[in-house]
Every structure is written in structure tokens, then in C-alpha cells.
Amino acid sequence: xxxxxxxxxRLLAVQGAWNYERMLGVGMGYAAEPLLEDLRSADPSRYxxxxxxxxxxxxxHPYLAGLALGATVRAEYDQxxxxxxxxxxxxxxxxxxxxxxxxxxxxxxxxxxxxxxxxVGLGAGAWVVxxxxxVYNAARLATxxxxxxxxxxxxxxxxxxxSHSWLPRAARIVGPIxxxxxxxxxxxxxxxxxSWALSRQIGITLAIAGVxxxxxxxxxxxxxxxxxxxxxxxLTVLWRWxxx
Amino acid sequence: xxxxxxxxxxxxxxxxxxxxxxxxxPQSMISRPIIAGxxxxxxxGLLSPGTSVxxxxxxxxxxxxxxxxxxxxxLPFGAARYPDYGPATVxxxxxxxxxxxxxxxxxxxxxxxxxxAVLGGWSMQIVRRANAAAIQRRSAALSAGQADxxxxxxxxxxRRDIARSAGVTACGLAIGLLVWPLLPPGSxxxxxxxxxxxxxxxxxxxxxxxxxxxxxxxxxxxxxxxVIGALTVVLR
Numbered sequence: 001x002x003x004x005x006x007x008x009x010r011l012l013a014v015q016g017a018w019n020y021e022r023m024l025g026v027g028m029g030y031a032a033e034p035l036l037e038d039l040r041s042a043d044p045s046r047y048x049x050x051x052x053x054x055x056x057x058x059x060x061h062p063y064l065a066g067l068a069l070g071a072t073v074r075a076e077y078d079q080x081x082x083x084x085x086x087x088x089x090x091x092x093x094x095x096x097x098x099x100x101x102x103x104x105x106x107x108x109x110x111x112x113x114x115x116x117x118x119x120v121g122l123g124a125g126a127w128v129v130x131x132x133x134x135v136y137n138a139a140r141l142a143t144x145x146x147x148x149x150x151x152x153x154x155x156x157x158x159x160x161x162x163s164h165s166w167l168p169r170a171a172r173i174v175g176p177i178x179x180x181x182x183x184x185x186x187x188x189x190x191x192x193x194x195s196w197a198l199s200r201q202i203g204i205t206l207a208i209a210g211v212x213x214x215x216x217x218x219x220x221x222x223x224x225x226x227x228x229x230x231x232x233x234x235l236t237v238l239w240r241w242x243x244x
Numbered sequence: 245x246x247x248x249x250x251x252x253x254x255x256x257x258x259x260x261x262x263x264x265x266x267x268x269x270p271q272s273m274i275s276r277p278i279i280a281g282x283x284x285x286x287x288x289g290l291l292s293p294g295t296s297v298x299x300x301x302x303x304x305x306x307x308x309x310x311x312x313x314x315x316x317x318x319l320p321f322g323a324a325r326y327p328d329y330g331p332a333t334v335x336x337x338x339x340x341x342x343x344x345x346x347x348x349x350x351x352x353x354x355x356x357x358x359x360x361a362v363l364g365g366w367s368m369q370i371v372r373r374a375n376a377a378a379i380q381r382r383s384a385a386l387s388a389g390q391a392d393x394x395x396x397x398x399x400x401x402x403r404r405d406i407a408r409s410a411g412v413t414a415c416g417l418a419i420g421l422l423v424w425p426l427l428p429p430g431s432x433x434x435x436x437x438x439x440x441x442x443x444x445x446x447x448x449x450x451x452x453x454x455x456x457x458x459x460x461x462x463x464x465x466x467x468x469x470x471v472i473g474a475l476t477v478v479l480r
Contacts, residue, residue: 013269017401019375020323026379030398033391051389059323062271105319106456109273113312116278118473120309126301129282137272179462182316182453183469184476186446191477193310193442196347201435205443212447217454225317225448226327226358229441233355236440240433 006034007069008148014065022057028069029055035073035152050076053085059093061100063143064167068092070151071158078155088156095159099167104140107174112136114181121188208232251291255334256413258287262330263409267320267368268402275330277315277357281308284337295341303346304337307353311336313445314358317452328364331409332357335416342424343434351437354445356423360416367408375401 014027032054039047053072060068068089075085112132119128154161162168190209194202212232215223258280265275273279285304289297315329340346340353378400379386385393427433450470457463 012271013398013402015271016268016405017375017378017398018267019372019379019401021376021379023323026375026394026397026401029394033394048389051391051394052387055386055394101319101321105321110316110456113276113278113316117309117312120278120305126282126286126305129279129305133273133279140272175460175462176465179453179457179465180469182449183466183471184473185316186313186449186453186470187473187477189309189313189449190442190446191480193306193350193445194439197439201439205439205446208440208443209446209450212444213451213454216447216451220451220455225314225444225451226362228447229314229354229444230358230362232440232444233351233358233437236351236436237355237427237433240436241428 003034003037004148004152007031008066008145010034011062011066011069011144011148014062022055023059024062024065025055025058028058028065031065031069032073035069036076039076046076046079049082053082053089056086056089058089060096061104063104063140064096064100064147066144066147066149067096067151067158067162070148070153071155072151074152074155080156084156088158092158095162099162099171102171103167103174104143107171107178108139109136111174111178111181114178114185117185117189118181121185121192248291248293251288252417254287254291255284255338255417256410258283259331259334259413259416260406260410262334263328263364263412264402264405266328266330266364266409268405275328276308277311277329277333278305278308280330280333281305281311281337284308284334288337288341292341299346300341303341306346307337307340307350307357308333310350310354310442310445311357313442313449314354314361317448317455319456325365325369327358327361328368328412329357329361331364331413331416332359332361334413335360335420338417339420339423342420343431345431347438348431348434351434351439351441352423352427353420354441355437356416356420359419360412363415364412367412371401371404371408374404 010031014024014031017026018024036047036050039050072085072089075088112135116128116132150161151158194205212228216225216228262275262280265272281304282301285300286297289295289300311329311333318326320326336353336357339356340349343349378397382393382397453466457466
């Protein structure tokens, strides 16, 4: 197994030691180890410094961490001064975080989950779940592999490589699609969950949903969806307990 | 309620795997409620006497789909604290199958799921603080660039998350076991819980979609989807 492949596998657990001090830092250091092995024999003192830098504070979207990892490792081999490498790491945090969040957490993931919910709601079987896992993980693994390769190929020029890549365009395109799919999935899933219900019960459900939306938009910091749901469920238990 | 040890053991194992998937490894989304619920249903169908796979798998999907409405509200951004719906869904499916008719058990399952999800969110904070404390203990080795220290910290974090996921799943299954005797008896009461759970789920998904869209063009797409989805439901 070569160093790149081991680094790629380790990137799948880049958040393994996530913490408030270094965030992804330790995971990045762990993933960098196989890539830095050649440096250990060629330049032991540089290797030691590179190991320290690789585990410093870092945070970004986990699927795009390979871009920063590849770029900084390439810079270590190119003998770029350490302070410049640290500045590069810091500079990459925000763009890689924002791009990854936009592309995956609020784009690809909700779009595919909504697609799965729509299929389930319209009567598809459990195979849909398998299709979701295959499609999502193909996209995710391909992105992670591309990230590492692009980072290693571009080194200190990784910023230009990101801005000229498919990432910003894909992030822009996938957002509206995800919005539409989620909107479509909500009524279909609700109808699926209440397929047995009487019209009076459906009316009450929609009234609860309306109140919940209004409250969570007006008091967005205090009325979260979980709090609203739990409070309502507990109140229902108490109400039925006292009346039955 | 089925308390067979092989069933509980298999659900605990599945809950631990999906809990690990949420953040640590490999984030393949087996932790999404629709996936975790379907597989929990399969486990119940295979290991629970008197429950067939043909009825348990769609049941798990139904509970997973309902909890997915809540999970759509969550964006797992970096340091944010968010409910952990993976182990929660496993516990929810187990709790819901305590009732002979699943649509009646759905509300109770969602209640157990939400409680477990909140517990899971808190437990993530504890693990993150424990990881930070471990880093402080090894700060000298990290400053010296010792690869052993980095490896130990990484694997320590993974082990903590395995323990966390197992603990949250075990608590969720325990809540699922205990909740039925505490509820007012009668299927009408359970139906009310289902109506409330689905209503709260719709509310979570809509408000989450609106918040995520902000004041951008995406908001129009959300409403377009809602209208077409509602028409699809009415015309079917």
C-alpha cells in the first residue's frame, strides 16, 4: 500500500480526534504521516518540523481536507519556509470549510436524502436506501481522492487550483436543486407517515406544523426543532394521562 | 417489548457503528435516520420472533423517514452542537416495535429518538473536551513532532467515540424499554403522539429549509418544491 493510499484512508477518519483546541489538527497530522515518510530519511530535522506543523490547529470540511493536506506536504518537500506553510494552512481553513459545507452539507446530502425520501414516500422499496449509499459515497470518495491529488499537484498554488476547479461552480448549482428537492420531499414524506390518518388528524398535524414553523422562525435561537418536538410530545403525554 | 439479548446486542452494535459514522469514521451517511432506521428494522425482522422482515423493514423505513424530517434541519457544521440522530433512530425503531401496530408506535418511537438525539449531542461535547484534555497531556510530545503521540491521540479519539456511541445507543434502548409502561394506556393516546410527532417533523423540515435558504434564490426553489410536493400528494 503506497503512502498516498494510506493517507487517503486516514483522511476518512480525519475528524477522529476532533476537539476545540486543534479541531482537525490531530487528524491531519495522522493522515500526513504516510506522505512524509520519504522526508524522514532524506531530511530528519525537516521531517520533525513538518510533523509538528501537520498537527497544528486546522479546520475545514472533512471531505476537502485532502486539498490542504496535499498542498502542505508538497510544500514541505519543496522546502518552502515553515511560516509560509502555516500561513497557507490558516488561509485554507475558511474557503475549504465554506465550499465543502455549501457543496455537501447543504447541497449534495440534502438533495440525495430528499430524493430517497420522495422515492420511499411514493412506494419504492428498501433498495432506494442502497442506491443512496452508493451514489453519495461514490461522490464523496471521488471528491476526497481528487482533493488529495489536486493538493499534492499544486502545492503552494492550491488557492488558484481551487478557484479554477469544478468546486465553486458545483456548489452554486447544487444549492437550488437541494432546496427544490427538500421542498418536494416534505409533503410526500408527511403523507407517507400519515397514510392511515383521518382528515381531522391530518388537519391537526398541519396546524402543529404551522405553529412550529412560525415559532422556530420568530424565536430561532430558543425554539429549535428538537425542543419544539420534545415539549409538544411531553405535553401530549401529560394531557392524555390526565384525561384518560 | 422484546428484550431478547441477541436482538439488543445486534441493535447496540448497529447503533455504535452509526454513532461512529456521524463524525469520526467514515461519514458514509449510514447514520442518516432513513438508513439507520431501515437497517434497524431489518435486524428486528431477523432476530425478533413474531416479527417478519417484510413488515419490520418498511416499519424501520417509516420511523427513519419521520426522524429524517427533523434531521433535515441539522447542518453538521464544524464546532456546532447538533443532535445525534444515528443511534437515536436505532432506539426509536426498537421503541416503536413495542406496539403491535406501527403507525401507533411511531409517535412513541420519535419521542424516544428525540430524547436520545439530544443525549447524543451532549455526549459529543464531552468527547471533544476529553480529546482536548488528551492533547494537553501530550503537548510536549506534539511539540517535539513525535509521530507516536499523534497516532495515540487519533486512536484515543476514535476509542472515545466508540464508547460514546455505544453508551448513547444503550441509553436509547433503555429509554425505549422503559417508556411504554410510563405512557397512558390505549392506542388512541399513542395515535395522538404520532400526529404530534409528524407535525413537529414537518415544522422542523420546513423551518430548516427556509433558514438554510436565507434570502437567496434558493428560497423560491424551496417553495416551488413544497407546492409541487403538495400537489403530488393531493392528486395521487
